[in-house]
Amino acid sequence: RKPNNFPPGPKWLPIIGCAWELSNLHKAKGSLSEVAQELALKYGSVIGTKVGRTLTVFVYGTKAYKELLSKDDLNGRPDDIFSTSRTLGKRREQKKFLMRHLKETVFNKIVLEEILAEQVHTIIHDIKKTIESDGVICITNLFPVHALDSIYILMTGDKCSDQEMEELHKVMTSFSENISSTGMLFSHFPFLRYICPDYCGYNTYVNIHKKILAFISKKVKILKEICGPQPSRGFIQAYLEKINSVKGQSDFSEEELLAMCLDLLAAGFDTTSNTLGFTFLYLLLHPEVQERAQEEIDSVIGKGRPPTLEDRPQLPYVESIVLESIRLITSRSLALPRRAIRDSTLNGYFIPKDTILQGSVRGTFFDESTGWKNPEVFNPDRFMKDGNLCIPDTFIPFGSGKRRCVGEIMARANIFLIVACLLQTFNFRSLPGSPPKADFAEDFSPAVKPFKAFVTLR
Numbered sequence: 001r002k003p004n005n006f007p008p009g010p011k012w013l014p015i016i017g018c019a020w021e022l023s024n025l026h027k028a029k030g031s032l033s034e035v036a037q038e039l040a041l042k043y044g045s046v047i048g049t050k051v052g053r054t055l056t057v058f059v060y061g062t063k064a065y066k067e068l069l070s071k072d073d074l075n076g077r078p079d080d081i082f083s084t085s086r087t088l089g090k091r092r093e094q095k096k097f098l099m100r101h102l103k104e105t106v107f108n109k110i111v112l113e114e115i116l117a118e119q120v121h122t123i124i125h126d127i128k129k130t131i132e133s134d135g136v137i138c139i140t141n142l143f144p145v146h147a148l149d150s151i152y153i154l155m156t157g158d159k160c161s162d163q164e165m166e167e168l169h170k171v172m173t174s175f176s177e178n179i180s181s182t183g184m185l186f187s188h189f190p191f192l193r194y195i196c197p198d199y200c201g202y203n204t205y206v207n208i209h210k211k212i213l214a215f216i217s218k219k220v221k222i223l224k225e226i227c228g229p230q231p232s233r234g235f236i237q238a239y240l241e242k243i244n245s246v247k248g249q250s251d252f253s254e255e256e257l258l259a260m261c262l263d264l265l266a267a268g269f270d271t272t273s274n275t276l277g278f279t280f281l282y283l284l285l286h287p288e289v290q291e292r293a294q295e296e297i298d299s300v301i302g303k304g305r306p307p308t309l310e311d312r313p314q315l316p317y318v319e320s321i322v323l324e325s326i327r328l329i330t331s332r333s334l335a336l337p338r339r340a341i342r343d344s345t346l347n348g349y350f351i352p353k354d355t356i357l358q359g360s361v362r363g364t365f366f367d368e369s370t371g372w373k374n375p376e377v378f379n380p381d382r383f384m385k386d387g388n389l390c391i392p393d394t395f396i397p398f399g400s401g402k403r404r405c406v407g408e409i410m411a412r413a414n415i416f417l418i419v420a421c422l423l424q425t426f427n428f429r430s431l432p433g434s435p436p437k438a439d440f441a442e443d444f445s446p447a448v449k450p451f452k453a454f455v456t457l458r
């Protein structure tokens with residue numbers, strides 16, 4: 001039965017709850033974020049549903065979403081089968097340690113520049129090689145290895161060998177293609193894993209996670225053996241040092257370390273490379289935006305040296321392209337699922353303990369009433385005012401509060417540097433007679449379907 005004052009929403013059927021209606025809406029709309037938008041039009045900004053046995057509340061719209069992010073009672077990690085079967089049991093909250101480490105090491109401007117510049121150089125080298133043949137490049141293939149390498153360096157302090165990268169890339173691609181961040185059939189109907197573990201996705205889910213954890217575990221073992229007294233910039237080494245220093249008298253453990261590295265890979269891999277896919281798709285569809293960015297780069301930097309992170313304040317238009325691409329990709333996804341850790345309220349409705357809350361950032365920056373004009377259109381100028389960068393308060397694509405993205409600094413720097421360096425060196429054009437379509441897929445995070453471009457040296 002529906003709890004008293006539970007948010008309004010679609011009708012609950014016996015056993016499946018609203019699963020049928022949600023699944024049909026998902027097929028019709030293409031992304032869960034658009035499902036939330038559709039439901040919000042009918043029921044308001046907080047929508048109560050039930051999928052299998054799980055109470056799930058969708059949150060859409062700036063006011064309700066901000067209230068959700070601000071309430072500790074509603075920001076717990078889910079502890080259902082979907083969460084626990086991937087990370088070896090319950091999780092403790094050690095995000096502060098990770099954030100402090102990243103701030104002191106990798107997110108230090110000089111280190112970040114060093115990590116990213118080398119990789120951008122490799123991408124430029126690869127593109128130049130293709131130009132020597134026919135200049136036709138599958139754009140969506142350019143970025144995944146690069147994004148993985150950045151996260152690998154963040155974890156280990158070192159570059160990934162070719163052999164390790166082959167292994168990691170294979171398993172992470174399979175992760176992105178087969179696993180949905182918002183749950184799978186077995187997580188909504190946990191009993192199915194005993195009846196049809198292949199069909200409900202349980203076996204795939206567990207096997208892929210086992211492979212990723214085995215990869216990280218192998219690396220942890222190697223780094224443990226060479227762990228020395230000198231400070232290292234890798235997260236794994238910093239964490240191992242912490243375990244040693246507290247000597248088993250705290251929650252720091254190797255299991256927790258593996259789970260945190262898994263989160264970094266899962267959350268940072270295709271979000272970064274897929275955003276770059278979005279960026280270059282829109283640059284092909286809007287050659288005038290590409291030309292204006294190139295004019296900015298030419299006038300501030302010229303061609304004598306590559307752009308650096310120091311140049312960011314002088315390249316507001318390039319920065320606005322990055323923000324607009326992030327706006328468009330995140331508007332197709334939901335924020336991380338949260339769990340009510342005790343009975344609470346949202347927008348005046350009752351939210352029982354253990355309800356799952358799915359917030360949609362789309363509602364915060366696709367809302368014409370809060371100033372986002374023609375939100376479906378790619379328009380970097382919405383982030384510009386009088387020639388300067390201007391970011392509205394309602395733009396929170398990396399979340400805020402307890403569950404906020406830990407990789408924002410790296411992701412924005414990475415995308416900025418790639419866009420600036422590639423546009424300084426190359427022109428990207430549609431293949432004659434076949435401009436790419438704005439065709440989307442839903443991998444672990446939203447993606448554009450693979451597309452090619454004709455690239456020439458400037």
Ligand code: HEM
Pocket residue numbers: 095151154263264265267268269271272275326330335336337397398399400402403404405406407408410411412
């Ligand atoms: C354009 C790229 C990226 C986008 C758009 C993005 C976006 C997000 C969003 C929306 C969330 C959830 C926030 C919430 O629910 O309130 C999140 C969480 C997270 N992100 Fe990112 N992210 C990106 C890149 C990265 C990178 C490169 C890393 C790692 C280096 C990373 C690590 C994480 C982690 C670990 C979490 C989970 C935080 C938690 O559980 O508390 N992200 N990200």
